Amino acid sequence: xxxxxxxxxxxxxxxxxxxxxxxxxxxxxxxxxxxxxxxxxxxxxxxxxxxxxxxxxxxxxxxxxxxxxxxxxxxxxxxxxxxxxxxxxxxxxxxxxxxxxxxxxxxxxxxxxxxxxxxxxxxxxxxxxxxxxxxxxxxxxxxxxxxxxxxxxxxxxxxxxxxxxxxxxxxxxxxxxxxxxxxxxxxxxxxxxxxxxxxxxxxxxxxxxxxxxxxxxxxxxxxxxxxxxxxxxxxxxxx
Amino acid sequence: xxxxxxxxxxxxxxxxxxxxxxxxxxxxxxxxxxxxxxxxxxxxxxxxxxxxxxxxxxxxxxxxxxxxxxxxxxxxxxxxxxxxxxxxxxxxxxxxxxxxxxxxxxxxxxxxxxxxxxxxxxxxxxxxxxxxxxxxxxxxxxxxxxxxxxxxxxxxxxxxxxxxxxxxxxxxxxxxxxxxxxxxxxxxxxxxxxxxxxxxxxxxxxxxxxxxxxxxxxxxxxxxxxxxxxxxxxxxxxx
DNA sequence: CACTACCCGTAACTTTTGTTACAGACAGCT
DNA sequence: AGCTGTCTGTAACAAAAGTTACGGGTAGTG
Numbered sequence: 001x002x003x004x005x006x007x008x009x010x011x012x013x014x015x016x017x018x019x020x021x022x023x024x025x026x027x028x029x030x031x032x033x034x035x036x037x038x039x040x041x042x043x044x045x046x047x048x049x050x051x052x053x054x055x056x057x058x059x060x061x062x063x064x065x066x067x068x069x070x071x072x073x074x075x076x077x078x079x080x081x082x083x084x085x086x087x088x089x090x091x092x093x094x095x096x097x098x099x100x101x102x103x104x105x106x107x108x109x110x111x112x113x114x115x116x117x118x119x120x121x122x123x124x125x126x127x128x129x130x131x132x133x134x135x136x137x138x139x140x141x142x143x144x145x146x147x148x149x150x151x152x153x154x155x156x157x158x159x160x161x162x163x164x165x166x167x168x169x170x171x172x173x174x175x176x177x178x179x180x181x182x183x184x185x186x187x188x189x190x191x192x193x194x195x196x197x198x199x200x201x202x203x204x205x206x207x208x209x210x211x212x213x214x215x216x217x218x219x220x221x222x223x224x225x226x227x228x229x230x231x232x233x234x235x236x237x238x239x
Numbered sequence: 240x241x242x243x244x245x246x247x248x249x250x251x252x253x254x255x256x257x258x259x260x261x262x263x264x265x266x267x268x269x270x271x272x273x274x275x276x277x278x279x280x281x282x283x284x285x286x287x288x289x290x291x292x293x294x295x296x297x298x299x300x301x302x303x304x305x306x307x308x309x310x311x312x313x314x315x316x317x318x319x320x321x322x323x324x325x326x327x328x329x330x331x332x333x334x335x336x337x338x339x340x341x342x343x344x345x346x347x348x349x350x351x352x353x354x355x356x357x358x359x360x361x362x363x364x365x366x367x368x369x370x371x372x373x374x375x376x377x378x379x380x381x382x383x384x385x386x387x388x389x390x391x392x393x394x395x396x397x398x399x400x401x402x403x404x405x406x407x408x409x410x411x412x413x414x415x416x417x418x419x420x421x422x423x424x425x426x427x428x429x430x431x432x433x434x435x436x437x438x439x440x441x442x443x444x445x446x447x448x449x450x451x452x453x454x455x456x457x458x459x460x461x462x463x464x465x466x467x468x469x470x471x472x473x474x475x476x477x478x
Numbered sequence: 479c480a481c482t483a484c485c486c487g488t489a490a491c492t493t494t495t496g497t498t499a500c501a502g503a504c505a506g507c508t
Numbered sequence: 509a510g511c512t513g514t515c516t517g518t519a520a521c522a523a524a525a526g527t528t529a530c531g532g533g534t535a536g537t538g
Contacts, residue, residue, distance in 0.1 A: 070390030072478055076496095078393040080386050093386065096372075097379030103386050125375070126368045132375065133335075133364050139378040140336030146385035147319050147332065147342050151309030153392040154317040154437035158495075189515065198393035200496055205517055221504080239311055315526095397525070423535095429486070439526055444487055460534080 018062045019087040019114070021134040029128055036120040042107040050104045055094040056118040062086055064111025065187075068103045069195065077195040080149065081142060082108075092139045095121065108187060153198050156239055159207045161197045163216065164236030170226050177229050184222035211235070257301045258326040258353070260373040268367055275359040281346040289343045294333040295357040301325055303350025304426075307342045308434065316434040319388065320381060321347075331378045334360065347426060392437050395478055398446045400436045402455065403475030409465050416468050423461035450474070 015022050015034055022030060042048065042064070049055065051070060059066075065084040068091075071077045080103055083090050094101050095118050116124075125132040152161050169181060183189070190204045197204065208224075211217050216232045218225040226232070254261050254273055261269060281287065281303070288294065290309060298305075304323040307330075310316045319342055322329050333340050334357050355363075364371040391400050408420060422428070429443045436443065447463075450456050455471045457464040465471070 068386075070386065070394065072394040074478060076394055078390050080389055092375070093379040093382035095379065096375045097383055102383045103390070122372070125372050129365045129368050129371060132368060132371050133361065136331070136335045136364070136371065136375055136378065139375065139382060140332040140334065143332035143378060143382050143385060144336055144341045146382060146389055147307075147309065150319055150385055150389040150392060151317050151342070153389060155309065155311040155315055191515085201516090202497080202518090203495065209517075239313060428484090440486085441488090441527080442525065448487075 015114075019060060021087055021089075021138075022131070024130055025128070033124065033128075033131075036124070037114040037116050040113045040115050042111045042113065044107060044110050046107045048105040048107060048113070049091070049101050051101055053101050055091065055099055055101045057091070058089065058095045058116040058118060058121045059091050059105075060114040060116065061088040061090070062112040062114055065108040066090065066105055066111055066113075067108050068105045070103050076200070078198050079192075079195045080146060082196075089135060089138045090142075092135060092142065096139075149198075158197060158199045158203055159210055160236055160239060161199075162193070162204065162207045163211060163232045165193070165197055166211075166217065166224065166226070167229065167232040167236050170229060170232070175226055175229075177226055180223040180225045182223050254353075258299060260326050260328075260377075261370070263369055264367070272363065272367075272370075275363070276353040276355050279352045279354050281350045281352065283346060283349050285346045287344040287346060287352070288330070288340050290340055292340045294330065294338055294340045296330070297328065297334045297355040297357060297360045298330050298344075299353040299355065300327040300329070301351040301353055304347040305329065305344055305350055305352075306347050307344045309342050315439070317437050318431075318434045319385060321435075328374060328377045329381075331374060331381065335378075388437075397436060397438045397442055398449055399475055399478060400438075401432070401443065401446045402450060402471045404432070404436055405450075405456065405463065405465070406468065406471040406475050409468055409471070414465055414468075416465055419462040419464045421462050 015030060015037075022033065025033065037060070039062070048059065048066065061083050063086060065082065066088075067079050068081040068083075069077050069079045081090065090105065091101070094103075125135075152164065156164075166181070169175075170179075173181070175181060181188075190201045190208075194201045194204045208217070208219060211232075212219055214231065214235065216226075216228050216235060218227055254269060261272065264272065276299070278301070287298070287305065300322050302325060304321065305327075306318050307320040307322075308316050308318045320329065329344065330340070333342075364374075391403065395403075405420070408414075409418075412420070414420060420427075429440045429447075433440045433443045447456070447458060450471075451458055453470065453474065455465075455467050455474060457466055
């Protein structure tokens, strides 16, 4: 695990390429925005912030992958959100409400972030309603995801949640029957799957072979082959 | 269960009293806002919207209590949010992202709502950044709640979640050691507690007597007496 | 007051989930 | 190739959560 860290003001041109939702902004406003942002590099596995710490920044992903999670005293982890598309904005919740982080965030891969001071974000909100609206939409998406997650955690079985996860991943990457999901390439060890689905590693192993027997997937070395997407969807919806 | 329903435009004066977060608005803006809102009455138990339905409104609570929840095919229910303070705004997530409801909402008690068309809400966002900011804060609070809930569902035991619920309720109502929580008055049957905590009725019964034995609470007819608030807090934090 | 419907406590049982342990497979390294 | 550390599959066990059933209390109703 490398740790390296650099920061500095960033140029407006960076944004236009890597933050889609700023596209509609006038050049002047964009420059102003850029002037407020710090750029930050993170090494793989590096912590961004931890549960309980005071929060006065907003983060915009430039590249890489970041996870937000909560963890128990015993060391189990529940991933709440994964951000991997440039422009993904996180920490909206804490930033605009409590002032304290309620989750932890870590760079899963090496990553680059734009960091926006909270006070500046609030100013921006007043001056650029369209930006604010984008943030509200982002917040909405994340809320939806969390609402689904919470519901599923309480109402669905581990196998169903896993099937759903695989189904959604397949859809997201445009994978159809017969294609595969590269686990290793996506940094998805069973441990990671477990944290996403809300269980422990061993159970993932069992559930995966369960899905194999059901005919939804096939397993080989580092990949999961999607055999029957419709079946996965169905299994993910029932309990 | 009575069902009655009425609606019509509402006067600006309503707002100033029942929606605290509109306080800072200029009279003109307030009037404009009021003009956009419909008022709606709901009977106890009446459904407001259901999971999967298209969503093009935003709701502001005037009075009463509303729950947002997801339910399984077998009929179990996971409550995600409860809104009971005038001015509480819900459905922000669906409104500003997917356009489809991802949860269901029902009036727990008789209730009155202001209903704002989504298009109008978006306009409002542009014209009244301060309103938008308030919404973002509301969204932030709700996200925080959901993140906590999801984490707790996966990482904590039922008893811990229940202890935490009781602790938070006590704090919210300013209840100290020796005081009580009126269940019946708050419409909290064990069935409700179960849906809040993410389990089944029977388990709540067991967990409650567990908390009694631990010395955190005492039970009598329709009330829970808080015996040791600090203990409840502790039990709610550990696993 | 008596009846009824609903709610709660408890118990026995089943299913699901988490824990511990261990051996085989694989990847990366020297 | 051989070594090492990490990841995976399996099994046996323990704990937590869900299911079904039932009797007893209480509030509300006629």
